[in-house]
Amino acid sequence: MVDRPGRGGGDTAGNSGRVPADAPAIDTNITxxxxxxxxxxxxxxxxxxxxxxxxxxxxxxxxxxxxxxxxxxxxxxxxxxxxxxxxxxxxxxxxxxxxxxxxxxxxxxxxxxxxxxxxxxxxxxxxxxxxxxxxxxxxxxxxxxxxxxxxxxxxxxxxxxxxxxxxxxxxxxxxxxxxxxxxxxxxxxxxxxxxxxxxxxxxxxxxxxxxxKLRESPKFQAMKYVKKLEREGRHEEAVEFGRGFDIDVHHSEESTFKQLFEPDLRKHTIFISLAMLCNWVGIQVFAVLGTTVLTEGKGVEFSSSLIILVISNAAAYIGYLCHGFVGDRLGRRLTIAGGWLISSLAYTLMLFGPDSTAFVLTMYTVGLFFIIGPYAALLFFMGESFPTRVRGTGSSFVNAMGPAGAIVGSALFSLFTGLGLSVVLTAFLAGAVATFLSAFLMLGTRDVKGPHQSEVTDADSTVARVT
The missing domain is CATH 1.20.1250.20 (MFS general substrate transporter like domains)
Incomplete structure (x- = not known):
């Protein structure tokens, strides 16, 4: 092993100690x-x-x-x-x-x-x-x-x-x-x-x-070398090298899917996945099937579906920016949960409130703003809350719950209407309740407020969590 200069920049802590002689030179200075x-x-x-x-x-x-x-x-x-x-x-x-x-x-x-x-x-x-x-x-x-x-x-x-x-x-x-x-x-x-x-x-x-022409992530480059060391049985060197990049090497020899359900990540994986699935049930009901809810449930007449399209996507874009901004200041977990809670309340008011077109469209837009907007914070939180060694698998696994939730949402909508429930009551039970539940499920996830905290502390890893 030889001494090497520290690696600065990015979100790494720098590795000023002794590193393996065959360690790659990783440039963490991102302009x-x-x-x-x-x-x-x-x-x-x-x-x-x-x-x-x-x-x-x-x-x-x-x-x-x-x-x-x-x-x-x-x-x-x-x-x-x-x-x-x-x-x-x-x-x-x-x-x-x-x-x-x-x-x-x-x-x-x-x-x-x-x-x-x-x-x-x-x-x-x-x-x-x-x-x-x-x-x-x-x-x-x-x-x-x-x-x-x-x-x-x-x-x-x-x-x-x-x-x-x-x-x-x-x-x-x-x-x-x-x-x-x-x-x-x-x-x-x-x-x-x-x-x-x-x-x-x-x-x-x-x-x-x-x-x-993109640069590869310095974190991934470091993680790739850590896994190489682990495969060669050089565990202590892997731990030392990983420490310099704030990378937890615990469980890194296991398949990434298995790592998601190890004790250190199991609770977080389950809660954030269920939150995503439940929220997509709500999105399927109010965004994808929104025209049906508005016209058949609330009697709103539209001369063109383009009106709904423009309203929903304008609300989504502004919502993304607002929730991204707030998430940096209040924390992404609370921002997501708060947004979805407000959305569920807005949709409930829309469903059981006056049939006035102005009131319905106002509540519908508020609901869309707070159900879709938090996804800017959620997607970044997905990457931020999983450690480097499993970040891609964790983010993709949770992301896959989206289409699964859409299927469940359509099935519930068809089931409830098939049982004779009104569109209003169906939208409440399948959409508003699911959205409300997704907000509380988010509170069961890890409270990660920065990239260093995503690396899991474990007795076997010797990598201390930065708090």
Whole structure:
């Protein structure tokens, strides 16, 4: 072993002690130019991933008409795709933790491009099965947010406004939704649905090329070397090297999925996963099925569904920025729980309050603001609350609970209405209660307020938690 200079910058503590002679030189000095480039590439990748992810649902009526699908069969295909999305999202986690943050970002972006391109080539003879398989690749695009959360969490380090900066990136969701809706409206009459998907392919390819020029996270580089030392049986060297980068090496020799349910992380994994699932039940009811709730439940008339689309996405974007800003100051866990609690109350008031259009739309917008906005804080908290050794798997596992919650939300809505309950009571039981529950589940998660605290203290690791 030889003495080496300390490593400064980023969110590392510097390793001023003795390190292995074969230790890689890891540059932790991340410039503002690098941060800006990383943030812009991640933002663009997320925008076009969302564009692809939501485009299939937006064009489903046109696709169903060409292939002769009934409404129920089209919905069945969407459900199968959602299940495939969950499986792909789960696979992205180990990819992040074993292959790397940067390669995973490139793969996720390319996956969105492949999903769009292959969708355009769907053969009529086997359209149902083909679409189920091909659209499963859109799960890579959906997983882009977990990739971004993992990568940017490590790149931002201790930046005092890291949550707010990340909210600008996460704001790509409403922009991607609106971009997809706008381009569909313009392109569909002129070039048809197939070419509309093809158009989505080219920007994603360009972004994937830009992503190749990104820097790999210093944290991942250090973790990769720590795992190498562990494989070689050099545990004490791994612990010492990891300490210099605030990396907990405990359980690092185990599979990343198994680590999520070890005693030191089990409670956090369960509570944050259930919170995500329950909240997506609420999102499915009030955002995805919102038109049904408003028109059939509250008697609101819209001349165009575009009004709902614009309201919801404007509320989401502003909500992202506000919750990102507040999360930096009050803590992300409380910000998320508080937002979802307010959302559940707003939706309850909307459902059981006056049928006045102004009142209903006001409460609906407030509800959307506080149910969707906290996701800027949640996605960053997902990356912040899991230790480096399992950060990608943890973020992706929780992220996969989103489509699972959407499936549960649709099932509950169908079940309650099928039992004869009114749309108002159904939306309350399936949506508002689930959203309320998600807020309290968040309080069961780890109270992590900074990147150093994410590393788990354990008697075997000798890595002290920085508090």
């Amino acid at each position: 503002n130019k690098t941060l800006i480039y990383s943030s812009v590439v991640c933002f663009l990748a997320w925008v076009f991933s969302v564009y692809d992810y939501t485009l299939f649902g937006a064009l489903l009526p046109v696709i169903s008409e060409e292939f002769g699908w009934s409404t129920s069969f089209g919905t069945f295909i969407v459900t199968l795709v959602a299940i495939g999305t969950i499986l792909v999202a789960l696979a992205v986690g180990p990819m992040l933790d074993y292959l790397g943050r940067k390669p995973s970002l490139v793969i996720a972006t390319v996956g969105a491009a492949i999903s769009s391109g292959l969708t355009a080539l769907a053969p009529a003879s086997i359209a149902g099965a083909y679409m189920t398989v091909v659209r499963t690749f859109s799960g890579l695009g959906y997983s882009e947010q977990a990739v971004n959360a993992t990568y940017l969490n490590e790149m931002y380090g201790n930046h005092p406004r890291r949550g707010f900066i990340y909210s600008l990136v996460q704001g790509g969701w409403p922009i991607g939704v609106l971009l997809g809706a706008a381009l569909s409206a313009v392109l569909l009459p002129a070039i048809g649905w197939r070419n509309t998907f093809l158009v989505a392919t080219f920007p994603a390819i360009v972004i994937a090329v830009l992503a190749i």
